[in-house]
Amino acid sequence: MKKKILVVEDNEDNRRILVYRLRKIGDFEIIEAQNGLEAIEMTEKHQPDLIFMDLKMPVMDGWEATKRIRVTEGGRRVAIIALTAQAMAGDEQKALAIGCDDYLAKPVVDPEMVREKVERLLKKYGPTLAAVH
Numbered sequence: 001m002k003k004k005i006l007v008v009e010d011n012e013d014n015r016r017i018l019v020y021r022l023r024k025i026g027d028f029e030i031i032e033a034q035n036g037l038e039a040i041e042m043t044e045k046h047q048p049d050l051i052f053m054d055l056k057m058p059v060m061d062g063w064e065a066t067k068r069i070r071v072t073e074g075g076r077r078v079a080i081i082a083l084t085a086q087a088m089a090g091d092e093q094k095a096l097a098i099g100c101d102d103y104l105a106k107p108v109v110d111p112e113m114v115r116e117k118v119e120r121l122l123k124k125y126g127p128t129l130a131a132v133h
Contacts, residue, residue: 002029003122006048008039008065009083010057018052018083018108025115036065043069043078049122050079052104055095063098070099079121083108 005028009015019030031046033039037060039053051069055062062082069075082095085106092103101124102117 002027003050004029004031004046004048005118006031006033006039006042006046006051008033008036008042008051008057008062009054010034011054014054014083014085014106014108018114021108021111021114022118024111025118034059036060036062036068039065040068043075044072047074048078049125050081050118052081052083053100054106055082055084055091063094066095066099077125079125081117081121 003026005022007015007018007030009018015032019032022028022030031042031048033042035057039051042048043051053062053066066080069078069080080100081102081104082100083104083106084091095103101121104113104117108114
């Protein structure tokens with residue numbers, strides 16, 4: 001069964017780049033959302049194995065969406081990687097404190113870094129990762 005990855009990013013170009021990178025490293029079912037509110041809805045509906053969560057978005061930011069996802073039953077069993085382009089001092093620690101498992105700066109240009117994070121977190125939250133090569 002394919003692992004499901006939810007990409008939450010309001011910037012279409014950034015979302016496309018990340019989706020492209022993910023398709024290059026594995027055969028995933030990729031779901032997309034443009035804001036935190038959609039992320040919560042998509043998490044409930046699709047129960048992804050991993051979420052890439054942009055922290056700064058309209059409607060609802062990734063900080064709030066992550067907090068809300070983490071208090072749901074399915075939200076405790078999903079890996080979340082925080083994404084941000086305008087990293088401020090302390091953002092990584094703050095993201096980890098609200099429930100993110102890892103942190104990645106945008107634009108996402110290093111495919112090996114993405115592969116490492118995806119493999120590590122899917123193994124942490126799931127039994128195997130047969131789809132990633």
